[in-house]
Amino acid sequence: MSEVPTADAQDVRTQACPGGPLLVRGAATWVDSDGIEHPVTRPVVAVCRCERSQRLPWCDGTHKFVTRTAPSVA
Amino acid sequence: MQLPAPRGPLSQQVRLVLSGRATQGSMDWSSVTSLPRPADRILHDEDFQLALWMLFELHYRGFDSVDPDLEWDPLLIHSRGMLEASLESLLRDLTADDVRRANRAGGCFTNRLSGLIDELDGGSLATFLQRRATSEQFADFMRRRSIYHLKESDPQSFVLPRIDGPAKVALAELQYDEYGAGRADRLHAGLFADALDALGLDSTYGAYIEEADATTLAVNNVMSLFALRRRLRGASLGHLAAFEATSSAPCRRILSGIERLGLPAATARYFDEHVEADAVHEQLAIRSICAAMVEGEPGLADDVLFGAATCLRVEAIASETLVETWESHQLVEAPA
Structure with missing residues (x-):
């Protein structure tokens, strides 16, 4: 059944950082909004939420410069 | 790693003790550590910083030909404590306004x-x-x-x-x-x-x-x-x-x-x-x-x-x- 989470999905934990990225633990891959799979190579990854990163789907700290010039909407 | 060359009286004293060429008892640390060292210059004082760096390094990889037990030598720890106190006091002064401002910002x-x-x-x-x-x-x-x-x-x-x-x-x-x-x-x-x-x-x-x-x-x-x-x-x-x-x-x-x-x-x-x-x-x-x-x-x-x-x-x-x-x-x- 599709609503039964897979063992993988059960182990994946996410933590949203206000004004910053989404921390993801326990994932083997990250599927972006275009459906492209990105391999996860470290124990915790930061997924970009401001969409300004030059390393999408990963955060590269760019959100700080975005929120500095324009008040954050996140 | 070899002990680095000294850059003044303090690092010279530390180097002598670490290399076993002077015993703690033969040294007058108080005269060395009480040399006039303006607090605001400590960060630019290579003699002070190198002496402290050598003492800290005993806790990491140490030095060739230096007795590993000197890491916990009471007199070296005591001497280091005096240097640490000077450094910490300078750092507290340097950042006091920053900490105060952050706390005033609240949140x-x-x-x-x-x-x-x-x-x-x-x-x-x-x-x-x-x-x-x-x-x-x-x-x-x-x-x-x-x-x-x-x-x-x-x-x-x-x-x-x-x-x-x-x-x-x-x-x-x-x-x-x-x-x-x-x-x-x-x-x-x-x-x-x-x-x-x-x-x-x-x-x-x-x-x-x-x-x-x-x-x-x-x-x-x-x-x-x-x-x-x-x-x-x-x-x-x-x-x-x-x-x-x-x-x-x-x-x-x-x-x-x-x-x-x-x-x-x-x-x-x-x-x-x-x-x-x-x-x-x-x-x-x-x-x-x-x-x-x-x-x-x-x-x-x-x-x-x-x-x-x-x-x-x-x-x-x-x-x-x-x-x-x-x-x-x-x-x-x-x-x-």
Whole structure:
């Protein structure tokens, strides 16, 4: 059944950082909004939420410069 | 590593004791440590910083031909304590306004800490490396940085047994990533050694200690001061948070400088790894480590802010010193 989470999905934990990225633990891959799979190579990854990163789907700290010039909407 | 050459009476005394050529009893430490050393010059005092660096190094890899038991020699620990007290007192003065301002800004602890870091984040050195540095200046930067990066993250490992709960879990998670996440070829200190090798520099631990200036030694001593004293665990992790939170963007700029200069891929790889890694570590260090620790031990809040402000103030002084050196065309040649 599709609503039964897979063992993988059960182990994946996410933590949203206000004004910053989404921390993801326990994932083997990250599927972006275009459906492209990105391999996860470290124990915790930061997924970009401001969409300004030059390393999408990963955060590269760019959100700080975005929120500095324009008040954050996140 | 060999004991470095002394740079004044204090480092001379320390060197004599460590090399077994003088006994503690034969030395008058009080006369050495009471030499007039203006507090605001301590960060630029290479004799003071080298003496302290040698005493701290006994807790890391030590020196060839130095008795390993001197690490816990009561008189050396006592002498080091006097130097540490002077340094800590200077750092408290240097950052008192920053801590006061952060607290006045109010809000939750995460916001106070992030606000302080954003306010003090300089980054002029990374911009210089990106736009203007020559290959020779870049190599000079790498040699200075090698004093810390060949033992990258080691100071903070001393803090693990001194904290508990979620903050401990998060610090272990961050350190695991720093130590290669189970892969020896991804140990961050190892990536830095590869970066040095690719530039034709010496990646032997401590290879460039003789040419490290006072401010480079101070950057290292501050980390050891905070990490080796349980009382200063809050400052150590605040320092870590500021370090990680001001690394990702500068690494991107340095990477672009490496491309401009056409430097080797292994050198680029170190900084490339840190763009993504430190974007993660920033969040871990501020939220999962520092904020969690302060929630459990609210009394540590001011020390976390003190550690963060110290990291950025001392780093700024070291960076300014380096850029000034370059701009006055006094680039120190590497010893042949």
